[in-house]
Amino acid sequence: MSVGIRHDDLRKRNRAMVISAVRRAGQPSRTEIAATTGLSHSTISTISSDLIGEGILAESKGGEPALMKRGRPQVGLALDPDAAAVVAVVLSLNSLSAALIDYAGNTIAEESRRLVTQRMEADTLVDECIGIVRRLIEAGNKGAVLRIAVAIQGVTDSGSRTLLWSPITPHDDIPFADKLEQEFGVPVTVENDCNMIAEALRWRDPSRYRDDFIAILLSHGIGMGLVTKGELFTGTQSSGGEFGHMIHRPDGALCRCGRRGCIEAYAGNYAIWRNARQGDENAEPLADLSDGDIRALADAARDHDGPEREAFRKAGEAIGFGLGSMFALFDPAPLAFVGVGATAFDLMEPHVRAAIAKTAGGLHSKAISFDTEPNEVPLIREGCMMRALLYVDDEVFAPGTPARRAQVGVA
Amino acid sequence: MSVGIRHDDLRKRNRAMVISAVRRAGQPSRTEIAATTGLSHSTISTISSDLIGEGILAESKGGEPALMKRGRPQVGLALDPDAAAVVAVVLSLNSLSAALIDYAGNTIAEESRRLVTQRMEADTLVDECIGIVRRLIEAGNKGAVLRIAVAIQGVTDSGSRTLLWSPITPHDDIPFADKLEQEFGVPVTVENDCNMIAEALRWRDPSRYRDDFIAILLSHGIGMGLVTKGELFTGTQSSGGEFGHMIHRPDGALCRCGRRGCIEAYAGNYAIWRNARQGDENAEPLADLSDGDIRALADAARDHDGPEREAFRKAGEAIGFGLGSMFALFDPAPLAFVGVGATAFDLMEPHVRAAIAKTAGGLHSKAISFDTEPNEVPLIREGCMMRALLYVDDEVFAPGTPARRAQVGVA
DNA sequence: CAGTCTTTTTTCGAGGCTCGAAAAAAAGAG
DNA sequence: CTCTTTTTTTCGAGCCTCGAAAAAAGACTG
Incomplete structure (x- = not known):
């Protein structure tokens, strides 16, 4: 109330x-x-x-x-850059990176490392995060770190405290926020990577991405960050916005999540590869696939008609019908396609548009504008950073608490 | 900003x-x-x-x-009941009703009439509304009418001023709010009927329907009213929430809206009838179908296995997969099924649940609770009334404007 | 080069708003 | 009839924002 x-x-x-x-x-x-x-x-x-x-x-x-x-x-x-500092951590499949950032948004120190996330214990994963943050705080020696924000590929709870499920690890319900808070004594949030992409787009190009827009990550899986009426859209209990797991064809192709017919099972990198090379929608999804593999498929599809082209057609169609269903719920908005898949978007776009045109959201399908951005990593990091800084803005300074808090971390 | x-x-x-x-x-x-x-x-x-x-x-x-x-x-x-009055108008297929309501929510006067909405000119439709409102204001003689709220089956613009599209009339873009405001000099809003159902549920049972819930109207078509995070969910440009026109099967059954594969084309009354009696998904949807027809189908389906039972199965499946897709976006919430279709919900429920269980939203499919309410009309009216009163609360009284305004209408 | 203009920023008193404490009001209990 | 208890009102204090006027800081002008 x-x-x-x-x-x-x-x-x-x-x-x-x-x-x-x-x-x-x-x-x-x-x-x-x-x-x-x-x-x-x-x-x-x-x-x-x-x-x-x-x-x-x-x-x-x-x-x-x-x-x-x-x-x-x-x-x-x-x-004032020295008013505070935050740490932005980005965890994705086999990769962990973090940056120490001052209050004005300047990067003071950063570190990246490769991990084999899928074979690690939950605790080890958390410890890696703790380690990277600790090293940054020590190296930066920048004074008060007031917030740590973590962006993870996967579903988090709506309180931004726990990773509920993620394709990068077999473990569920990892309490990142609790663990990190316990370690550093600073408020911590864990959020979905695609939501961070949306946040970043907003700061990069506020004229295009303002109150209503959609960011779709075309990668191994399909993610989405959605801003409606000026607010980041999240689920009521989770980070929500799992566009990739809306149903495209009931009981259809096998998805990485174990269910059938998800959009991702047609449009994720593994799905495109599977359609192009294996021709069997029910084949177990590949765990690993390089960006090069996708580019090669795209080149082949551009070169000649064949299974590759058909695979991209199916991907475009799945995305288009999915968008159409979404637009039935809250009207079309500008779209940004982010990630490797965006490099092959020329192959999908006509089919995306054709599918949207067959749906209720298609009333103005020609007016819907698409934009592409092949590299998601900087966007995720930027968004994560902005999120952390905005938390500091709103929660720490606004209530009138004296700025510089007790020095944090690094026991 | x-x-x-x-x-x-x-x-x-x-x-x-x-x-x-x-x-x-x-x-x-x-x-x-x-x-x-x-x-x-x-x-x-x-x-x-x-x-x-x-x-x-x-x-x-x-x-x-x-x-x-x-x-x-x-x-x-x-x-104070005499502080103000509002008029709630409900327009649906072949039926127009309105009520004059005092500030405390008591109905002072009401009127209903049958129309043949599908054969009327847009202006005639508006004039009917003007007429019914005028008669109520005259009859009630209750003093200042400060707000008129209209609930219509169909899509309205996000500013609640225009009926963009509706199955009850062939005409598009009817500026109800402008016309009525011009006539009565009082602020007017036009909103989607299912959104009003949601509003009403909230007042009827605040413990169950509070911050997150979904009302689904099972009628000739399929409508939805959705409350998320305590707010009525609307589109960015329209009333949104067109659950019935999310895509269930790409290029599937013919929908009343002219497109293919919409959920409504499997779960609307006409679709159930079509599957049960015609067995042809591509048959032109019937325009008229009585509640009795649906009850008869349901009785037949309960009595013996046959095309009727199969038709309800398909309907339940379509709704279930649709809900599953929605739940991928914003997590499951309590559901209310409203309208004639709710009387046959026993036939659909197992298939709804089975379908949800196959989707990402199905993680807790057993915990999702369903409720049914066969009669949508009182709900729509109640919601419409509450909406009007809340507008008066917020916009008229809060700014400190002296209460009783110049007498309105009835020249 | 000194005075005039223009625009930004600060200062200052007025008017409102909410709050806590204390007072007043309105019953039931004894 | 007095004491308790609870609700409601009253009153002064402390903030906050606002508008107007004053101060500040250069550019312009002759």
Whole structure:
């Protein structure tokens, strides 16, 4: 049940507004902030001088070299890089990477390593994460780490605390957040990688990806990050948005998840390969497949008509019908296809469009715009970083808690 | 972009909180309101005496006959029935009904009539609505009508102003809200009937239908009203939630919407009849089918194995796979099946469950609870009424506008 | 190069809002 | 008839935002 607004909430919220305006705009002047937030100049003045006093914002003197405008020159406000630091961890199939990031979003230190995730114990996986974070904090020596955000391929709980299921490991219900919090004494969240891709797109290109858009990861499996009405869409109990496991053909092709007829069982890398090379929808999905394999299939499909081309057709069709079903629920939106599969999207696009056109969402199928981005890794990391920073913005600074907390981690 | 909170918004919001607490609780005392809103007693006292002064609330003296408790007895606050009135209009296939409702939710006057909606011009349809509303306002003579809410079977725009498409009429894009506003000078909304069903369920049984649930209308077509995270789920451009037009089998059975393979083309009344009696998925859907026809099919299916039973099996399967796909996106939730089809739900349920169990959403398929309610009409009306009243609560009274507005309508 | 303009930022008093504490009100209990 | 208990109102304090006016900081002008 929603609750009344207290008097002191007011300041908290408006502080949060100011911080968020600065993060979005980069180096806005106080006047600009007043304009975007709708608050008065005097309020902005008070709040920003508070924030500067607390070491959260800083006047950016060395900014633009004077705009040659008349009048008193604006002085830009920027986030103080030293106000805090966060760690963004990205865990995917056989790969772990992490970065230490300052409050302004600059990467201070990073590390990547290869693991054999599918053969590791759950605890070992967690320990690897703890290790990489610890090394970064030690190396960076950047002061207060206020948040750790982990992005994982798989399904997490809606509280962003536990990895419920993931294709990268045979283990279920791994309590990443609890374990890491216990270790470092800092709030931790675990979120779905595709949701982080959506978050990143929003910051990269706010004009295109604003209130409603869809990011689809075409990779070994199929993932989705979805923003509706300005909010990241998640399930009620899990991270949700498992587009790849919507049903394309009831009782159809065998999916990596053990069920049948999922979209992924037609459009995931392994499914495309299976259709092109094995011709048997029921064959056990391959565990490993390199990006090169997919590019080779795509080249073959472009070169001549044959099973490869047909495999991409089926993939496009599955994605298209899936999108059509989704659009029946909440209307079409701009799409970004991310991951290796995006390099072969030319082979799928006509079939995606044809399928969408056969569905209720297809009313405006020609107007639906597609965009592709072959490399998902930087997007996941960026999104994860932004998520961590936004948590700090909202939860740590806004309530008026004094900024620099007790030094964390590294016992 | 979200905007800062001004100082005067505070009071507005807290007024709205108080009103909403009273509407939910019935006759709460000031102390109870303080508890549910989290505001202090003094604040509640000030706000409620304002509201009483404005004629929005009233102390309910004739309430409970003293609870025999020690201490000063609580005095219940109730919505003043005379504070306002709203009109709820429900338009469905061949039927139009409306009710004049006071601010406390009591029906003052109502009227129903049969129309042949499919053969009427768009303007005539609108005029019928105008007529019924005018007669109610005249008959009720209840003072200020502050809101008119229309519930229609079909797709409306996200601004709740226009009927974009509906199976009850061949005409598209009928601007109901504009036309009615022009006529009566009162804000008007047009919303999807299934969304109103969801709204109604929430008020009828808040313990079961609270933050996350799904209402599915099993009727000539298949509709859905969906509440996620406490909010009615709508599309970004339309009323959305067109569960019936998610794709069950690509290029499958012919749907009333002209496309193929929609869930509705297997589970709508016409589809069940078609499968049971015609055995041809491609036959043109029947326009009319009585509730009796469906009951007869159900009886036959219960009586002996045959095409009727098979038709209900197919319907259940389509619904189950559809739900499974939806649950992949946002996790399972309690379900209410509403409408004639609900009387035959015993025939479908096992197949619904079996299908869900084959999907990603089926992880906990046994825990998903179903409920049935054969008559959708009262639900639609109730939901529509609540919607109208809530609009009045939030938009009209909360901003502090003096309550009783200029008398409306009835020139 | 000194004064004028223009725009940004700060200052200051006014008006509102919520809160906590204390007072008042309204019964039942003894 | 007085004491208890609980609800409701009253009142002053402390914040918060706002608008207007003042201060600040360069660019422009002759």
